[in-house]
Amino acid sequence: MTDTKHPTLSMVLAGLMLLAAILACGAAAAGNIRIRDLPQFICATSTPLATHTQAPTQAQPPIYRPPSGYATYTPVPGCIWNGSVCATNTPRPGGSYSTPGYYVPGATSTPRPTHTPWPTPTPYVLTGRFFLGADVYTGGFESEISLRLRIEGVQVYPLDAARQVVAWQIEIENVGQVVYATIPGGQVFVAEVSAEGMPRTGQWWASAEAAQAVGIALEPEALDALEVQPGQVYRLTLTAFTPVGEPVRFGWVLDPLADGRDGDLVGGNVAYWASDVSAECTINPGSGVIVPTPSGLAPTPTPSRTPQYPPWCTWCGQ
Numbered sequence: 001m002t003d004t005k006h007p008t009l010s011m012v013l014a015g016l017m018l019l020a021a022i023l024a025c026g027a028a029a030a031g032n033i034r035i036r037d038l039p040q041f042i043c044a045t046s047t048p049l050a051t052h053t054q055a056p057t058q059a060q061p062p063i064y065r066p067p068s069g070y071a072t073y074t075p076v077p078g079c080i081w082n083g084s085v086c087a088t089n090t091p092r093p094g095g096s097y098s099t100p101g102y103y104v105p106g107a108t109s110t111p112r113p114t115h116t117p118w119p120t121p122t123p124y125v126l127t128g129r130f131f132l133g134a135d136v137y138t139g140g141f142e143s144e145i146s147l148r149l150r151i152e153g154v155q156v157y158p159l160d161a162a163r164q165v166v167a168w169q170i171e172i173e174n175v176g177q178v179v180y181a182t183i184p185g186g187q188v189f190v191a192e193v194s195a196e197g198m199p200r201t202g203q204w205w206a207s208a209e210a211a212q213a214v215g216i217a218l219e220p221e222a223l224d225a226l227e228v229q230p231g232q233v234y235r236l237t238l239t240a241f242t243p244v245g246e247p248v249r250f251g252w253v254l255d256p257l258a259d260g261r262d263g264d265l266v267g268g269n270v271a272y273w274a275s276d277v278s279a280e281c282t283i284n285p286g287s288g289v290i291v292p293t294p295s296g297l298a299p300t301p302t303p304s305r306t307p308q309y310p311p312w313c314t315w316c317g318q
Contacts (some may be wrong), residue, residue, distance in 0.1 A: 031144040032181045032227075035254035038294035039138040039149070039271040043124035043281030060106025069098025124281045125292060129249075131277040135284040137291045138254060138271070139176060146176030146291075147228075151188070151250050151273040153237075157214040158244070165210045166190050166240050166247045172226075173233040184236055185223035187253045191272060195245030203251070210239040249274040 072095035130136050133152040140146035153169035170188055174180050185206035192201045211218045222236045250273045258268030 030257060032179050034143060034257050035139050035145060035147065035269060036142040037138050037140065037269075038127055039130075039136045039254065039269075040291065040294060041126040041130050041134045041136050041279075042285050042289055042291065043126075044283040044285040060108075062103040062106055065102050065104060067097035067099055067101040071095050071098065126279060127294070128272075129277050130271065130273045131279050131282055132250075132273050132275055133284075134273065134279075134282070136271055136273075137175070137289065140291060141294060144176075144178045145174070145180045146178075147180060148173040148175050149252060149271070151252070154247055154250075154275070156247065159213065159241075162244060163241055164244050165214045165216075166193075166204070166242050167211075167214070167216060167237060168247070168250065169235060169237055170252075171233065171235045172228055174228040174230050177230050179230070180228040182226050182228065183224070183256075184221070184226060184234075185238060187256055187267075188238055189251050189253075190240050190242050190247050190249075191251040192247075192249035192274075193242050193245035194248045195243070199248065200243055200245065201249075204240045204242045206238040206240050210241045211237075213241075214239070246275070248276060 126134070132154065133150065136149045138147055138149065148171070150171040151168060152171075153167075155167045157165040157167065159165060168190075170184060172180070172182070172184070188206065190202075190204040192199055193204075194200070206223060208218060208223055216237065216239055218239065219236050221234060222238055226234065228234060252271045252273075253267040253269070254271055255269040256267040
């Protein structure tokens with residue numbers, strides 16, 4: 001079942017108005033708002049094994065050649081006069097070698113071949129639906145900005161038999177060198193609610209009224225225009241009214257200025273986090289991750305006919 005509400009259109013249009021205001025005031029250019037790259041989750045991979053050091057070439061120890069040509073000492077010519085007899089000198093004890101001992105180098109074995117390095121682990125990359133809590137990287141290739149995005153911490157607050165408030169946390173980190181301009185409350189929404197096994201899809205957008213209904217204090221940046229400087233990290237809480245059920249899927253419009261529509265959703269390159277994603281890896285890579293070149297183009301909504309705006313909305317479509 002698909003749920004489309006007029007507040008959805010008004011929220012999106014209001015968000016686009018704010019983005020247009022940012023552009024008009026010169027605070028940001030389109031390059032600071034639009035993300036046209038494929039969003040990716042890169043699993044933490046093991047550290048490559050170090051190449052084994054080959055054993056050194058073996059060499060035999062030096063060989064000792066003993067001295068040769070030993071001869072005893074000979075008497076010293078002459079004699080010693082003892083007063084009556086000239087006795088012949090006796091030789092000194094021992095003798096000497098004509099050739100002293102020496103060492104010769106030992107034999108050397110054939111050098112061993114160098115070990116082949118271990119292959120670098122292949123990164124595990126997701127480019128479709130992401131699990132809640134996944135660090136998703138996008139930008140830096142087709143887009144000027146580079147970001148790390150995350151959705152997690154989903155909580156449900158019942159109101160009545162038909163409505164509830166869903167609260168969730170988002171995290172935005174600017175990992176590039178260009179300022180990022182965004183309106184979190186106008187780009188992140190609840191996309192699917194499931195009740196008794198029946199999914200209900202739509203766009204339920206964040207609102208301050210939903211937070212007030214359950215006593216949650218929102219950060220001032222959650223529903224306002226936000227500039228994320230390079231290196232900055234924002235962690236914000238968003239709240240939205242939804243039909244009763246389990247929040248299953250959340251969407252993030254990465255390119256709100258795209259010239260297209262997906263049903264009644266204005267914009268393009270929408271990334272989705274879902275609670276029912278079964279991924280082989282759910283370990284975030286941490287800081288310093290190397291983002292691979294996207295394997296394909298970012299998903300874009302199919303352009304449709306020119307949207308029909310209500311007569312009172314004189315600024316719509318401008």
